[in-house]
Amino acid sequence: MTDMAEITAAPAAAQAAARTDVIARRLARRHAAERRFRAIGIGAVVVSVAFLGTLLFNILSNGFGALLQTRILLDVAFDPAVMDIGERRDADSLAAADYGGLVKAAMAARFPEVASRGEKRELNALLSNGAGDALRRMVQDDPRIIGTTRPIWLIASSDLDMAVKGIMPRQAGAEGLRFSERQLAWIGKLEAEGALARQFNTRLFTAGDSREPELAGLLGAIVGSAFSLGITLLICFPIGVATAVYLEEFAPKNRWTDLIEVNINNLAAVPSVVFGLLGLAIFLNTFGLPRSAPLVGGLVLALISLPTIIIAGRAALKAVPPSIRQAAMGLGASKLQTVTDHVLPLAMPGMLTGTILGMAHALGETAPLLMIGMVAFIVDIPAGPLDPAAVLPVQVYLWSDSPERGFVEKTSAAIIVLLVFLSLMNLAAIWLRKKFERRW
Amino acid sequence: MNQYIPKGTAKVSARGLDVFYGDKQALHHIDLDIAAGEVTALIGPSGCGKSTFLRCINRMNDLVEGARVSGTLTLDGNDIHDRRLDVVQLRARVGMVFQKPNPFPKSIYENVAYGPRIHGLARDRAELDEIVMNSLEKAGLLAEVESRLSESGTSLSGGQQQRLCIARAIAVNPEVILMDEPCSALDPIATAKVEELIDELRDNYTIVIVTHSMQQAARVSQRTAFFHLGKLIEVGGTEEIFTNPCEPLTQGYITGRFG
Structure with a gap:
């Protein structure tokens, strides 16, 4: 019994020291593994956040432009003769009236120097085909405005909208330019007189779909x-x-x-x-x-x-x-x-x-x-x-x-x-x- | 073996009761009577079948997948497993308190009022109030919670929750109350309160309690049944079982040689 005790007692201290040593060495490895795992985890989170951020930034930077819409300020004269309704004021006549004619007349009044048919077509191309829709709504809401003249912001064409937003070129001679020199001059004039501005695009939330981008809504x-x-x-x-x-x-x-x-x-x-x-x-x-x-x-x-x-x-x-x-x-x-x-x-x-x-x-x-x-x-x-x-x-x-x-x-x-x-x-x-x- | 079965006074009586969970037999041919107006303690090592026996009495074993019961188990002489007996009716007569306090996550009042409400025991609000107050009073909880009856039952301490569960069981006015290790999740002070309560409830209810604590069995019960490996080894007056058991197995368990 005593022999046994002596034999085990003497190396016990040494054994304990060796064991501590082994544990200490493994401990360093364990800590390193833990640090590695954390680094990988943080890396994964960073990568996914970066992807998400890129996606959101891309969509937001592209999409926020659509919240604004280019419009042109024109003095619109609600002339019953141009509207082709004479003395009729019933709902059907008001709905079927020629609002495009009103828009064209207002544009012609804004640029009286434009005379030829071709020039007029170019001038009217600055405005959206649906620019008259807003006038129809105004008249239907309040027919008394017929006969008066009102300053109204009308929706510009999508090409002009893109050019104003800088998405498409507007310098003379630039590649992909969609305007003639005359149109560029008119745009310049409108801008200089403060009659061309970007405003909140209400149509995006109040209109249905359309083939024309500037008219399309959700x-x-x-x-x-x-x-x-x-x-x-x-x-x-x-x-x-x-x-x-x-x-x-x-x-x-x-x-x-x-x-x-x-x-x-x-x-x-x-x-x-x-x-x-x-x-x-x-x-x-x-x-x-x-x-x-x-x-x-x-x-x-x-x-x-x-x-x-x-x-x-x-x-x-x-x-x-x-x-x-x-x-x-x-x-x-x-x-x-x-x-x-x-x-x-x-x-x-x-x-x-x-x-x-x-x-x-x-x-x-x-x-x-x-x-x-x-x-x-x-x-x-x-x-x-x-x-x-x-x-x-x-x-x-x-x-x-x-x-x-x-x-x-x-x-x-x-x-x-x-x-x-x-x-x-x-x-x-x-x-x-x-x-x-x-x-x- | 079963040295003391009070003839005619048995509230619950098992004869040749076998319970199987799937292929495994959990109880072997149990013959056991539980006397009215007494506390009967079921003791034995883990997995001995004492909880299984308890859960037979209000047919909670019905909820266990693959559980089968044979033999007879009667309450006041009527077969508990009779097909014609609605389990809802049985459980209104045999209440249960579980191992872990399990109040509903509703107000203290609602906890106690739920049982009477589903059984239609109160005709109007005033009667319901009376039942709730009485039950809380009997469970010795009224003084502690009177001012906050609308607070959640889960906001109480563990011991209070368990007494709330007892009040909830009493509110249905059962004849038998089954308790499945009601103090195992409680500290000694809360345990003492619950034990005191069990002692008071004995006058009005027949109580069957499963416990792991032999001291608890000795303190609260008048009769003790010792289960081992699904068999009823011995049943008798608590004092006799603890001082002078007939079976060597019982002797071994109560003296702490195994279990």
């Missing part, structure tokens, strides 16, 4: 998106919540429910264009619903969002502690009472968050809507879910495909509007979660 697409998402929400939320509750709380766990679960998870991963084809085959061809309608768009988007909402809903239900269910059951609450009184209120914030994220996803969908004809060129603002309409992402797609230079900044502006709506929806999700989150 309202049709925004309303179309709102109708589509409204339909999606009406279908998705009740069905999604009911499905999640049934599968999570009531359904027996057997092969059938396993199969259903696997299929729901798979559906969430199916490319959205496939849902578009399904919508085309079922809603359009079988049920004969109208083409390009937000109703059908909403139905297809509902198919796409349902798996997301069901999965989020089940996760929210799973997160409710079983002790709450046991407490209610132990008091003699029925299964349904347990779910509606305790489990569902606790899971609701998570379900709402999932729903809003699913809706945000649906808001950004393009491909399936192309399949059901929501890619058509539609000028009118839809008045109901059965009217033909575009939606925001499709509008982005349509504009990005247009050859006119003016649509480049419009495309970015449409993306900004889309991103604003997406951010608002995400903020709503965060707000809901914070507001209804409960501790237990």
Whole structure:
């Protein structure tokens, strides 16, 4: 016994020292590994933030230009003779009056020296084809202005807009110049007299689509998106919540429910264009619903969002502690009472968050809507879910495909509007979660 | 083996009770009577089946996937597993307090009022108020929470939460209260309060308590049943079991040789 003790006692100190040494050496390596891991993590974050920043900067710098629009100040004389209405003041006559004539007359009055037909055409090309629309609205709002002369800012043509914004050249002799020397002189004169200015582009938010970039607006697409998402929400939320509750709380766990679960998870991963084809085959061809309608768009988007909402809903239900269910059951609450009184209120914030994220996803969908004809060129603002309409992402797609230079900044502006709506929806999700989150 | 079964006075009575979880048998042929107006403690090492037995009495085992029960278990002579017996009715008669305090994340008042409300025990608001106040009073909690009934039940301390859960169970006016290690998550002072409460409740309710603490079993119970590996080894008066057990296994467990 004593021998053993001596043998082990003597090297014990040395062993301890050696062990400390080994640990110390490994410690340095461990710290180095930790530092490396942190550096990689920070690097990854920096790279992704940089990509995001570049993307946002690109879109914002391109798109902010579209918030402003070049206009020309002209004294417009509302002459009933030029308007070709005589003494008639009824709504139909006012709607059909010749407002283009008023614009041309005002332009001619501004530049009385212009006489020849060719020169006049060049002069009028500085203004948008739709410059008269604003006059129509003014007259319809208040017919008493007929006979008076008013100074009015009229929308310039897209070429002039691009030149004023510096996107297209305006120096004589520059490559790609779209103006004659005479036009350049007129532009110079207007500018010198303060009759050419960039103003806030209200049309972007109050008009429907147009072939002319300076006239095109997003309202049709925004309303179309709102109708589509409204339909999606009406279908998705009740069905999604009911499905999640049934599968999570009531359904027996057997092969059938396993199969259903696997299929729901798979559906969430199916490319959205496939849902578009399904919508085309079922809603359009079988049920004969109208083409390009937000109703059908909403139905297809509902198919796409349902798996997301069901999965989020089940996760929210799973997160409710079983002790709450046991407490209610132990008091003699029925299964349904347990779910509606305790489990569902606790899971609701998570379900709402999932729903809003699913809706945000649906808001950004393009491909399936192309399949059901929501890619058509539609000028009118839809008045109901059965009217033909575009939606925001499709509008982005349509504009990005247009050859006119003016649509480049419009495309970015449409993306900004889309991103604003997406951010608002995400903020709503965060707000809901914070507001209804409960501790237990 | 079961030296003391009070004939005719049994509130709950098990005869040949087997419980299976899937292929695994959790309880083997249990014969056990629980007397009215007494505290019965179920003791034994972890996994011995004492909680399983407890959960049979209000059929909480129904919620467990793959649980099967055979044999008879009666409450006042009526079969608990009778198909015609609605489990909701059973649980109104047999309340339960869980291991971890689990108040609803609602106000203290709502916590207690929920049971009476779903069973329709109060005709109007005044009656409901009375039930809530009475239950809190009986659970010894009223003085502490009277001024803040609208605060969340989860804002209370652990011991208060557990007493709130007891008040919640009492509010339904059950005949039997099952307690599954009600003090295991509490500190000694809160434990003492709950034990005191159990002692007071004994006059009006039949109480079955599962506990890991043999001291607790000795303090609060009149009868003790010792489970081991899914079998009921011995049942008898608490004093007898702790001072003079018949079975060597019981002797070994209470003296701390295993468990």
